[in-house]
Amino acid sequence: MSIFKIVLRNAFRHRLRTVLTILGIATAVMAFGLIRTIVTAWNAGVEASAANRMITRHRVSLIFPVPLTDREQIARVPGVTGLSWANWFGGVYGNSTDFKNFWPRFAVDANTYFGLYPEFVVPPDQLEAFRKERSACILGRKVAADHGFKLGDVITLEGDIYPGPWQFVVRGIYTGRDPSVDETQMFFQWDYLYEQVKQREPGRATDAGFYVLRVDRPGDMALVAAAIDTMFTNSRAPTKTESEREFQQSFVSMSSAIITSLKVISLVIVGIILLVLANTILMAARERTREYAVLKTLGFQARHVAAFIIGESLLIAFCGGLLGLALTFPVVRGFGLALPGFFPVIRVEPVTIALALGAAVLSGLAAAAVPTVRAIRTSIVSGLRMIG
Amino acid sequence: MTSPIIQIRGVSKSYRRDSMAIPVLHAITLDVPEGEFIALMGPSGSGKTTLLNLIAGIDRPNEGSVTVAGTDVTRLGESELAKWRARHIGFVFQFYNLLPVLTAYENVELPLLLAPLSKAERKQHVEAALSLVGLADRLHHYPRQLSGGQEQRVAIARAIAPDPTILVADEPTGDLDRQSADEVLTLLERLNREYHKTIVMVTHDPHAAERAHTIRHLDKGELQ
Numbered sequence: 001m002s003i004f005k006i007v008l009r010n011a012f013r014h015r016l017r018t019v020l021t022i023l024g025i026a027t028a029v030m031a032f033g034l035i036r037t038i039v040t041a042w043n044a045g046v047e048a049s050a051a052n053r054m055i056t057r058h059r060v061s062l063i064f065p066v067p068l069t070d071r072e073q074i075a076r077v078p079g080v081t082g083l084s085w086a087n088w089f090g091g092v093y094g095n096s097t098d099f100k101n102f103w104p105r106f107a108v109d110a111n112t113y114f115g116l117y118p119e120f121v122v123p124p125d126q127l128e129a130f131r132k133e134r135s136a137c138i139l140g141r142k143v144a145a146d147h148g149f150k151l152g153d154v155i156t157l158e159g160d161i162y163p164g165p166w167q168f169v170v171r172g173i174y175t176g177r178d179p180s181v182d183e184t185q186m187f188f189q190w191d192y193l194y195e196q197v198k199q200r201e202p203g204r205a206t207d208a209g210f211y212v213l214r215v216d217r218p219g220d221m222a223l224v225a226a227a228i229d230t231m232f233t234n235s236r237a238p239t240k241t242e243s244e245r246e247f248q249q250s251f252v253s254m255s256s257a258i259i260t261s262l263k264v265i266s267l268v269i270v271g272i273i274l275l276v277l278a279n280t281i282l283m284a285a286r287e288r289t290r291e292y293a294v295l296k297t298l299g300f301q302a303r304h305v306a307a308f309i310i311g312e313s314l315l316i317a318f319c320g321g322l323l324g325l326a327l328t329f330p331v332v333r334g335f336g337l338a339l340p341g342f343f344p345v346i347r348v349e350p351v352t353i354a355l356a357l358g359a360a361v362l363s364g365l366a367a368a369a370v371p372t373v374r375a376i377r378t379s380i381v382s383g384l385r386m387i388g
Numbered sequence: 389m390t391s392p393i394i395q396i397r398g399v400s401k402s403y404r405r406d407s408m409a410i411p412v413l414h415a416i417t418l419d420v421p422e423g424e425f426i427a428l429m430g431p432s433g434s435g436k437t438t439l440l441n442l443i444a445g446i447d448r449p450n451e452g453s454v455t456v457a458g459t460d461v462t463r464l465g466e467s468e469l470a471k472w473r474a475r476h477i478g479f480v481f482q483f484y485n486l487l488p489v490l491t492a493y494e495n496v497e498l499p500l501l502l503a504p505l506s507k508a509e510r511k512q513h514v515e516a517a518l519s520l521v522g523l524a525d526r527l528h529h530y531p532r533q534l535s536g537g538q539e540q541r542v543a544i545a546r547a548i549a550p551d552p553t554i555l556v557a558d559e560p561t562g563d564l565d566r567q568s569a570d571e572v573l574t575l576l577e578r579l580n581r582e583y584h585k586t587i588v589m590v591t592h593d594p595h596a597a598e599r600a601h602t603i604r605h606l607d608k609g610e611l612q
Contacts, residue, residue, distance in 0.1 A: 001494050001501065009489035294485040298448055298499045298546075302466055367554020380446040384481075 003304070007311035010284070017280060025320025025363075026327060027357050032269045033328035034335065035262050036352045041343040046252055046346070048180050049245040051218045053116065056211040056228055057247075062088070065207035066237045073231060074211060079224045081222045082111035082214030083088070087193060087206075091157035091166060099339050103143045105186045107209075116212050119177040126151070134192045140171035140183035145185060149173075155186075162193065164200055172231035182345055195349030202282040213241075237349055270359045273320070278367035281313045285371030292375045302376040309375060310368040317364025327357070327373040339354025390420035393586050394443055395553065398569035399452030400607075401438055412438045414609040416452070425580040425587045426596035429608035436590045437558055439606065443588055444556045445469050445479045457553045474502045478547030478585075484539040486531040492518060492542045493527040499550045517545035521575060537568025544575060549586070555579065557589040561596050573599045 012018050040047075040124075056074060058064035068085070075083045076166070089105040110131045113120055122130070122138060130136045139149055149155065149170050157166045168188050176183050199205045215224050225241035232239045242250075285292075292305050328348055336346040401413040412435045413541055420426055428436040441447035442454050445461040454461050457476050464472055486495045496517050500510045518524050521541040531539055540560060557576065561569035577599050579585045589600060597603045605612040
């Protein structure tokens with residue numbers, strides 16, 4: 001027999017109470033894990049940003065284009081080693097109320113765009129086929145799998161920013177270099193957009209939505225940004241140049257109130273775990289006041305009594321934490337399936353697992369603090385008088 | 389002549405209730421020779437359990453000294469006192485106080501966890517103690533599966549398993565029927581006679597006290 005065996009027996013002395021406590025902790029840990037995963041997914045774009053990429057867009061808003069003629073001047077700015085451009089296309093596929101039918105669609109420069117995004121891995125033959133055909137498109141692996149799109153399939157979209165029906169032939173499917181890469185995007189040739197708009201809406205200008213730049217050294221970003229933006233200060237389209245991370249962050253910051261609320265809720269959940277557990281451990285320790293006095297009479301010391309109480313609290317917290325984590329994975333998967341496209345990359349990160357288990361274990365320690373101090377301070381004679 | 393194994397000198401003890409001090413023991417002096425079986429008798433509130441607690445090192449006097457097996461226990465810190473109890477005292481409670489989640493075997497093994505013994509050595513001690521109290525066939529029974537007399541015998545086995553210097557028993561037959569009480573008293577007598585254990589027993593039952601070699605009466609905190 002060991003002290004752990006006694007802790008184990010004590011923990012399950014009142015099975016129903018312990019099981020309910022474990023379920024309570026598990027539910028809270030699962031909610032904590034889900035919320036942290038949502039917050040992480042929200043920031044996925046920011047986290048996936050490359051350290052050497054910058055974005056140049058219209059200073060007023062992303063919805064205003066920047067002239068395509070600016071590209072040569074931008075490319076000559078010292079420190080810029082690569083340049084491409086893209087437009088947000090929008091469009092509607094099938095039933096617009098179905099979340100599954102939403103995925104990001106961009107018109108990109110076929111020759112330069114993928115060179116700046118090495119994290120989008122496209123087989124060379126597919127990239128070649130994409131470049132050769134005006135109406136070709138490249139889809140992310142996930143969106144292709146979700147809709148069953150294969151190479152050669154034709155996708156018809158109803159345009160909104162660029163009205164009318166648009167047809168694209170799937171000529172490539174990209175995969176992410178690592179699990180953090182968004183595999184839900186669609187790219188087609190910017191030239192196709194330009195030609196179609198010219199035909200359908202003569203007189204409508206088609207410029208770049210934004211430029212993507214690659215810089216030599218991330219440390220030069222501030223100088224590059226200042227140089228570009230100064231260059232176009234008094235032009236018809238003044239620019240704002242920033243790192244890709246800052247660009248992504250500007251989208252996330254629009255939802256900062258929601259994210260902050262979610263973070264606060266996750267802290268409240270940690271408090272709930274603590275209260276659920278503290279209630280159980282307080283009751284258990286109070287019921288065993290006499291037993292602790294008996295153990296002290298037999299020669300057990302304060303540290304042994306502390307080990308019994310803290311051990312029991314940690315055991316229950318750990319069981320609840322593990323069960324909660326086990327539940328988090330299917331719940332997150334279900335959440336991702338229920339809202340496809342909303343979170344391109346949603347997965348339980350190792351840091352979330354560590355935080356959830358850490359919260360449970362810390363709650364276990366905190367919940368045991370008061371009953372441990374009480375049990376240690378209670379004299380043997382007082383403890384033996386306790387009826388319970 | 390050998391020195392007494394228990395020497396109590398001028399011990400006084402009072403408890404505080406709110407702002408009032410309630411005296412329990414007053415200037416007690418007592419010597420108990422090694423191998424003695426002594427019964428402390430007295431009416432409720434006479435201080436006999438308090439005196440027993442002081443001998444067992446689970447309470448401290450306000451004045452005086454309690455020397456047991458050569459150690460003045462009033463001078464030991466909490467941690468040293470706990471170690472001292474584990475080595476020298478076997479305590480038998482009125483209400484047995486077995487841990488309900490542990491079997492008879494595990495309850496008896498409990499104090500042995502504090503001794504530097506291997507698992508095999510602990511097993512030897514536990515089986516010997518339970519055989520001595522006549523419960524070798526109840527090793528894996530939980531307290532709820534035993535009668536009151538059997539529970540008290542397991543409690544005695546737990547008290548003697550570490551081979552303590554002194555056995556202290558607080559009303560060991562107070563919760564038992566006559567037959568079970570006789571069995572427990574016979575067992576204590578045997579431990580004293582055959583194993584030379586010094587036993588201090590608190591009781592208010594004259595029938596139980598008759599089994600002891602010496603009977604001392606306490607009244608209003610003073611030894612008669």
